[in-house]
Amino acid sequence: DTAVSQTPKYLVTQMGNDKSIKCEQNLGHDTMYWYKQDSKKFLKIMFSYNNKELIINETVPNRFSPKSPDKAHLNLHINSLELGDSAVYFCASSQEGTGWETQYFGPGTRLLVL
Amino acid sequence: AQSVTQPDIHITVSEGASLELRCNYSYGATPYLFWYVQSPGQGLQLLLKYFSGDTLVQGIKGFEAEFKRSQSSFNLRKPSVHWSDAAEYFCAVGASTGNQFYFGTGTSLTVIP
Numbered sequence: 001d002t003a004v005s006q007t008p009k010y011l012v013t014q015m016g017n018d019k020s021i022k023c024e025q026n027l028g029h030d031t032m033y034w035y036k037q038d039s040k041k042f043l044k045i046m047f048s049y050n051n052k053e054l055i056i057n058e059t060v061p062n063r064f065s066p067k068s069p070d071k072a073h074l075n076l077h078i079n080s081l082e083l084g085d086s087a088v089y090f091c092a093s094s095q096e097g098t099g100w101e102t103q104y105f106g107p108g109t110r111l112l113v114l
Numbered sequence: 115a116q117s118v119t120q121p122d123i124h125i126t127v128s129e130g131a132s133l134e135l136r137c138n139y140s141y142g143a144t145p146y147l148f149w150y151v152q153s154p155g156q157g158l159q160l161l162l163k164y165f166s167g168d169t170l171v172q173g174i175k176g177f178e179a180e181f182k183r184s185q186s187s188f189n190l191r192k193p194s195v196h197w198s199d200a201a202e203y204f205c206a207v208g209a210s211t212g213n214q215f216y217f218g219t220g221t222s223l224t225v226i227p
Contacts, residue, residue, distance in 0.1 A: 043217040105157040
């Protein structure tokens, strides 16, 4: 069974559209994260949720909105997509989110905005 | 503030040769240190981690890393590289206070026959 899964794996869309990426973890973890990996492979945290509560919200345009319906899911909604949003988005989870725990990553969603 | 530096953007080694990937961190307290590997088109996989205790840490796939507090380093090593080790390697530091995880910019490893 996949520990952290993301859908879709690939997403190609036009500028201005609204899209969502879904993430699910079956590890029973309390904390989930979204990361953005740019074309230079730099990984930057975007959001972190612990038990459905937002605990990290880095400087990210408010076009990006995470939603956690339950602690096993953390979805990422992106409104009015821009060219610069093209990247690979990784979901991750950890047990408590204290910063010293191993994070388990999903396979990534490759977003291309045309 | 925490930060992680991986000085080598790209390294090329011959198969069977030894490997060392460098990682330096900046953190005021005891860091929690990790190495992740990302194979092409894949997500990140944990290789090893250091929290406390023995400063030489063994990981999966024959990797090891050594924590050197005096040098603020956590370099990753492997005595004999295999072609399947070609990937992107990320060093990361976790904060002991608060919920944060910082990644370095990664080192891309190419293995030549």
